[in-house]
Amino acid sequence: MHSLDPAAHLTRVRATTPLVHNITNHVAMNPMANVLLALGASPAMVHAREEAAEFAALAGALTLNIGTLSPHWLDAMDDAARAATAAGTPWVLDPVAVGATRFRREAGDRLLALAPSVIRGNASEILALAERTGGGRGVDSTAAPEGAEAAAASLARRSGAVVAVTGERDLVTDGTRLARVAGGHPLMPRVTALGCSLSGVVGAFLAGAEDPFAATVAALASYAVAGEQAGEAARGPGSFAVAFLDALHALDATTLTEHARLELTDAP
Numbered sequence: 001m002h003s004l005d006p007a008a009h010l011t012r013v014r015a016t017t018p019l020v021h022n023i024t025n026h027v028a029m030n031p032m033a034n035v036l037l038a039l040g041a042s043p044a045m046v047h048a049r050e051e052a053a054e055f056a057a058l059a060g061a062l063t064l065n066i067g068t069l070s071p072h073w074l075d076a077m078d079d080a081a082r083a084a085t086a087a088g089t090p091w092v093l094d095p096v097a098v099g100a101t102r103f104r105r106e107a108g109d110r111l112l113a114l115a116p117s118v119i120r121g122n123a124s125e126i127l128a129l130a131e132r133t134g135g136g137r138g139v140d141s142t143a144a145p146e147g148a149e150a151a152a153a154s155l156a157r158r159s160g161a162v163v164a165v166t167g168e169r170d171l172v173t174d175g176t177r178l179a180r181v182a183g184g185h186p187l188m189p190r191v192t193a194l195g196c197s198l199s200g201v202v203g204a205f206l207a208g209a210e211d212p213f214a215a216t217v218a219a220l221a222s223y224a225v226a227g228e229q230a231g232e233a234a235r236g237p238g239s240f241a242v243a244f245l246d247a248l249h250a251l252d253a254t255t256l257t258e259h260a261r262l263e264l265t266d267a268p
């Protein structure tokens with residue numbers, strides 16, 4: 001068993017069916033809900049400003065995603081983040097394409113100031129949020145997590161959040177510890193919103209977790225193992241998307257322990 005024990009976190013998710021409140025983008029809405037259901041969580045996509053704060057206080061975790069943002073949604077996100085923090089509910093920020101436009105940069109800064117528990121993005125997004133470099137190609141990354149280690153660690157220290165950077169090999173840091181998570185499959189970035197959906201899965205693992213760093217590593221490890229297994233069955237992006245839901249649903253604690261490829265070290 002690994003010292004981070006991802007299997008214990010997966011077992012908790014399955015036993016508790018956490019309610020995950022998501023204010024996500026139009027593209028991710030359906031795939032993300034399906035991924036969360038396949039995992040064994042209970043997703044709810046609730047956006048209206050009139051109810052976002054009230055709902056966030058009921059949920060086990062909240063996730064905010066700026067992928068297809070509008071001013072009204074951003075206000076709802078702000079309300080939801082404040083309500084989550086007041087209720088002690090962990091929340092995840094997914095800063096989609098945060099380097100691309102001024103609106104996204106300002107939204108990223110505004111949500112970052114509300115103290116997310118975890119920030120999960122691709123390498124270009126984390127570089128843009130942390131140090132205004134690494135613009136990416138719209139929502140896609142043009143950088144690798146290896147090049148974002150120092151930026152992720154300093155963002156974690158500055159914000160108090162756990163920072164997860166995904167790509168071929170993911171990394172997770174709380175500014176002190178750094179974990180690398182290998183696995184997944186090259187077809188994963190060929191299916192839209194799998195990263196957005198992963199941010200939802202991180203939310204599910206945060207609900208009721210004592211150590212958000214270990215919970216985030218467990219979420220990414222579960223995704224990596226399911227992705228690897230789906231890749232064996234897939235013939236392309238279409239069949240991969242279906243196989244991935246099936247693999248996540250079938251994933252059990254023993255398989256996760258056997259197949260998770262984790263490295264734990266000190267943050268730079």
Ligand SMILES: Nc1ncnc2c1ncn2[C@@H]1O[C@H](COP(=O)(O)OP(=O)(O)OP(=O)(O)O)[C@@H](O)[C@H]1O
Nearest residue numbers: 122166167168184185186188189193194195196223
């Ligand atoms: N080349 C790759 N090989 C293996 N796994 C990968 C690869 N690229 C991405 N992944 C995996 O795909 C998942 C989504 O990460 P990615 O970095 O593509 O998110 P993203 O860019 O935010 O996606 P999106 O915005 O489309 O939702 C992660 O589990 C990551 O480990």
Ligand SMILES: Cc1ncsc1CCO
Nearest residue numbers: 025027067068096139193
């Ligand atoms: C394609 C796309 N455009 C805005 S959000 C999104 C989903 C992947 O981030």
Ligand SMILES: [Mg+2]
Nearest residue numbers: 096122195196
């Ligand atoms: Mg993304």
